[in-house]
Amino acid sequence: MNRFNVKQIMLTMALVCNVIVSGQTDEETVRTIYSASLNNGYSYQWLDHLSNAIGGRLSGSENAEKAVQYTKAELEKLGLDKVWLQPVMVPKWVRGDKETGYYFLEDGTKVPVNICALGGSVPTPNEGLRAEVIEVTDFSQLEQLGEDAIKGKIVFYNRPMQADLISTLEAYSGCSSYRYAGAVEAVKYGAVGVITRSLSLRQDDLPHTGSMGYADLPNEKRIPSAAISTNDANALSEVLKTSEDIELHFRQTCQQMDDVLSYNVIGEITGSTYPDEYIVVGGHLDSWDLGDGSHDDGAGVVQSMDVLRLLKLSGIQPKRTIRVVLFMNEENGLRGGREYARVAKEKGENHVFALESDLGGFTPRGFSIQASEQDYQRILEWKSLFKPYLIHYFELGGSGADIGPLKNDTNVLAGLRPDSQRYFDHHHAANDTFDAVNKRELELGAATMTSLIYLVDKYGFNQSSPIKD
Incomplete structure (x- = not known):
């Protein structure tokens, strides 16, 4: 069987998971998510293709376009409710x-x-x-x-x-x-x-x-x-x-060329109860060109993709709409993040929460959170659920560059915080390559992100609609 045959394995596992998730406690559901990621994660093999078959993905480059088409096709295989490309003009700089x-x-x-x-x-x-x-x-x-x-x-x-x-x-x-x-x-x-x-x-x-x-x-x-x-x-x-x-x-x-057309890659699962409340998870698809961009930010891209797959695999039907957004041009312009926020505002979309992974695929330690004190305390109520996985860092602070333009007076933003001690050994250098990423650490990060998304969707925040079970 082709190891990239996502749909076949996902459907088989989902039949089992759907039977048990509805009666699970939060502790049991989080355990289900971690088990699914560690036993049947897809983040590592997606990263293998992004890094080794495509390579560095500088904005405006041929490789960046290949990455757009590849990730769109992989999201379409997951059976999401909608997958699309959002146009954005990006700078093109050639080394x-x-x-x-x-x-x-x-x-x-x-x-x-x-x-x-x-x-x-x-x-x-x-x-x-x-x-x-x-x-x-x-x-x-x-x-x-x-x-x-x-x-x-x-x-x-x-x-x-x-x-x-x-x-x-x-x-x-x-x-x-x-x-x-x-x-x-x-x-x-x-x-x-x-x-x-x-x-x-x-x-x-x-x-x-x-x-x-x-x-x-x-x-x-x-x-x-x-x-x-x-x-x-x-x-x-x-x-x-x-x-x-x-x-x-x-x-x-090096040369600075004219701006070129590129895309944010977006996929979503429509919420069953509050489809007009949006939860975003994402990373940036572009990278620098010296290495293949595995840690910065291929890891965040594939972890974010796997969040939606793991939700489906674990039998979780979100009550709010969950979007994965693979942003283009974080490294030298932030055009993708700004365009996504502009379109969201233009459409009047209510983004209640956004989570970004952009600090590499190292062992997850927790989250940095931009929120009111009341919403921050809500997240702290869930901290004990992460303790068995050695996730202990829940602190007020920054979130992520791409989701930053979404911040308003009421919503909550967060950033995954992996162990950062080795991150800048690879950051923007020729050794930011696939061999520097540990499969288990990457999959632990995907599970950690999925678990937080699950809890936010289930309980919401002060500004969210109350869930009626």
């Missing part, structure tokens, strides 16, 4: 040739470095860019040094993620502005290029890409921006401690 870089020691020795262009950057001249390097750790140092010290040079932002912060997300947020806004700030003082330390706690030779922007800078003032690996950043910094006149050469041929 071009593999980037090269090296610096020159005082004796003329050429030392190669591992770099990659930041997403959205302009190219260097065709022969590359060569200039003296000046190292800073923050924007205030640029101001202190001034134009006399910076003009005509390449600014090297050497800002490590703070290792003693247990929350790696907090460590990341403390550095990400140097990647995104580094060029804009450096241009103010006459810099001709920017090299940014990769945002990773791991010491290795892999540069990590990511989005950067030029704000309202005219095209003629935009300077090329690249990331340098952590090992090479450390080495270059050591050299600069004793030699001030170090020159760096790097070359990149």
Whole structure:
């Protein structure tokens, strides 16, 4: 039997599950969901195809289009009530040739470095860019040094993620502005290029890409921006401690093209009691192009797809409409999330809850929740149901970039929070690949998401319609 024959297995299992789920307690239903995911999950094999048969899915690319068509077809196999594509115009940035870089020691020795262009950057001249390097750790140092010290040079932002912060997300947020806004700030003082330390706690030779922007800078003032690996950043910094006149050469041929048409992929199970109240679960279908995007965010995509499959497999008929949304263009524009929210508002759709997975396929620890105190307390009432699965993190906080535009004064948003200690080892780098994902951890995440969706649908929140059993 073909291992991708979803429908046949699903129908067989559903016959068994439908007999028992109606009389189950919440504890028993959650156990049914976890058993279904761990014994008969499909997230891992869907991810296998996304990662290995398609690969990196940069917005506007051929691979992104292949991913749209593949996930739509797989959702259609699940027997959902509706599956469709939502058009959205997205930016198209092309990396071009593999980037090269090296610096020159005082004796003329050429030392190669591992770099990659930041997403959205302009190219260097065709022969590359060569200039003296000046190292800073923050924007205030640029101001202190001034134009006399910076003009005509390449600014090297050497800002490590703070290792003693247990929350790696907090460590990341403390550095990400140097990647995104580094060029804009450096241009103010006459810099001709920017090299940014990769945002990773791991010491290795892999540069990590990511989005950067030029704000309202005219095209003629935009300077090329690249990331340098952590090992090479450390080495270059050591050299600069004793030699001030170090020159760096790097070359990149990236291009920003015209926007192109792409799609959010959407599937839904219509609610039996309150079909006009929407619960969304999703991740982003696009990824960066250095690896295959397995953790960021192939994992979130396939987990979200499996939520709807696991609900059906476990014999659960949702009372509210459950939608899976695979958002396009989170990485370099957030166009998919914004378009979905715009259309929802235009149609007057009442989105009572949204859950996003966008922190990799690692072991789930719990949820970060955007909610009123009253709705947050409702979620805490369910915490004991997750205890047997070692899910203990239920905290007020952020949710997810794609679902963020849906937030209003009454609804609830949440983000799956896996163990994040290894996430930034892979984030936006060439080692974000399928072999870095553990099947069991991925399936535990899918079950955790499904269980929360089940409970939200069953009990609702303060703003939801009361369920009449």
